[in-house]
Amino acid sequence: MTAARDLAPLAGLLRQLGDLKRVRDASGPRSLAERQFARAWARLAGGEDLKAVALSETAAAVAAVRLAGLDAATMWAHGLSDSDAADVLGAAFDDVAGPLDAGLHGRLRATLGPLPSGADAPAFVAELVRQPRAGATHPGLGRLVLEPAESHADHCFSVAAFGVLLAPRFGADPASVFLTGLAHHLFNTTLPDAGYAGDELIGADRLATMMDAATERALNDLPDALAERVRGALATTDRDRFETAEAQAFHAADVLDRVLEMEWHETAARFRLADALGRDTDAGQLDICHPGFYQSFQQDVLRRAGVWDADGSSPAETDRQRGEASPSGSYEAGGHGAVPAESPLAGGPGGEDGRVLDDGTEIAHLERRELGS
Numbered sequence: 001m002t003a004a005r006d007l008a009p010l011a012g013l014l015r016q017l018g019d020l021k022r023v024r025d026a027s028g029p030r031s032l033a034e035r036q037f038a039r040a041w042a043r044l045a046g047g048e049d050l051k052a053v054a055l056s057e058t059a060a061a062v063a064a065v066r067l068a069g070l071d072a073a074t075m076w077a078h079g080l081s082d083s084d085a086a087d088v089l090g091a092a093f094d095d096v097a098g099p100l101d102a103g104l105h106g107r108l109r110a111t112l113g114p115l116p117s118g119a120d121a122p123a124f125v126a127e128l129v130r131q132p133r134a135g136a137t138h139p140g141l142g143r144l145v146l147e148p149a150e151s152h153a154d155h156c157f158s159v160a161a162f163g164v165l166l167a168p169r170f171g172a173d174p175a176s177v178f179l180t181g182l183a184h185h186l187f188n189t190t191l192p193d194a195g196y197a198g199d200e201l202i203g204a205d206r207l208a209t210m211m212d213a214a215t216e217r218a219l220n221d222l223p224d225a226l227a228e229r230v231r232g233a234l235a236t237t238d239r240d241r242f243e244t245a246e247a248q249a250f251h252a253a254d255v256l257d258r259v260l261e262m263e264w265h266e267t268a269a270r271f272r273l274a275d276a277l278g279r280d281t282d283a284g285q286l287d288i289c290h291p292g293f294y295q296s297f298q299q300d301v302l303r304r305a306g307v308w309d310a311d312g313s314s315p316a317e318t319d320r321q322r323g324e325a326s327p328s329g330s331y332e333a334g335g336h337g338a339v340p341a342e343s344p345l346a347g348g349p350g351g352e353d354g355r356v357l358d359d360g361t362e363i364a365h366l367e368r369r370e371l372g373s
Contacts, residue, residue, distance in 0.1 A: 128156065172246045
């Protein structure tokens with residue numbers, strides 16, 4: 001078995017690449033991962049070199065970790081020069097690419113720039129975009145459904161990109177691992193994903209018959225030479241090929257994407273307002289009232305509205321901890337929407353402003369207005 005070098009330094013970057021499954025923009029309904037999956041297949045079907053596609057699509061994904069859908073073509077269309085766009089792409093890439101193998105880092109970075117677009121992708125691409133993943137299953141147990149479900153296109157592109165980044169750690173060829181990752185669920189073009197529990201009920205022989213038929217049906221959408229190359233790449237997933245570096249890099253990419261996807265759901269379920277508003281960026285807090293001339297004003301707005309205090313306290317969280325949840329939207333004194341009368345946000349019906357309750361507190365009302373983001 002190939003002795004893989006330490007993978008831990010790459011885990012943070014892989015997590016962020018996986019988030020491209022959840023990043024979209026106004027150019028279409030597909031995630032960035034789905035769009036790159038489609039573009040990669042269109043480029044390969046159009047005759048582009050596999051190595052060039054693997055490296056440039058992976059480099060584009062690494063830059064997109066910071067820039068999302070803001071690519072070279074978009075920057076050009078909005079007034080940036082070629083050199084300015086190149087500087088931005090390079091800076092975005094460098095901001096997250098530190099853990100990469102030095103040789104691979106240079107080869108990926110050299111490919112940053114505009115990528116071909118507009119070519120038609122093979123017909124199976126749209127099917128894999130629509131086909132959801134099964135979720136976690138096990139024989140005899142209920143299905144663990146995690147929403148929103150990723151698509152097979154999401155998963156396959158992530159595994160392909162992960163595979164390129166992991167390849168040097170296994171001594172594998174990045175382009176070969178990329179193609180295996182891109183193609184390893186072609187059978188789900190027409191086969192719904194029953195998951196491991198369903199696969200076990202179907203049985204290995206019957207499952208192999210259906211998977212082979214579905215894969216060949218998808219391969220009919222490709223030029224003959226590319227289809228044959230894909231068959232060769234998929235052969236690396238066979239049990240008798242597991243000792244190869246390419247097989248192990250692929251399987252490492254596959255299991256990491258599967259588990260990091262579930263980890264994302266766990267992280268999202270634990271979200272607290274402090275994760276977004278807290279200022280301890282070393283602890284992963286995002287400080288979304290960004291540093292700038294209006295930061296102190298925004299923080300004062302949140303404090304006076306009783307939503308958040310710069311000391312890290314959230315009245316809603318305090319209410320939950322005390323078991324004394326305040327009514328949603330309440331502006332009564334003592335609720336988490338209480339506003340001091342002297343605040344510039346105070347306002348409302350004159351008959352209510354300044355009214356003193358039995359406990360001596362004075363009511364102020366919020367005007368419902370947009371404060372921006």
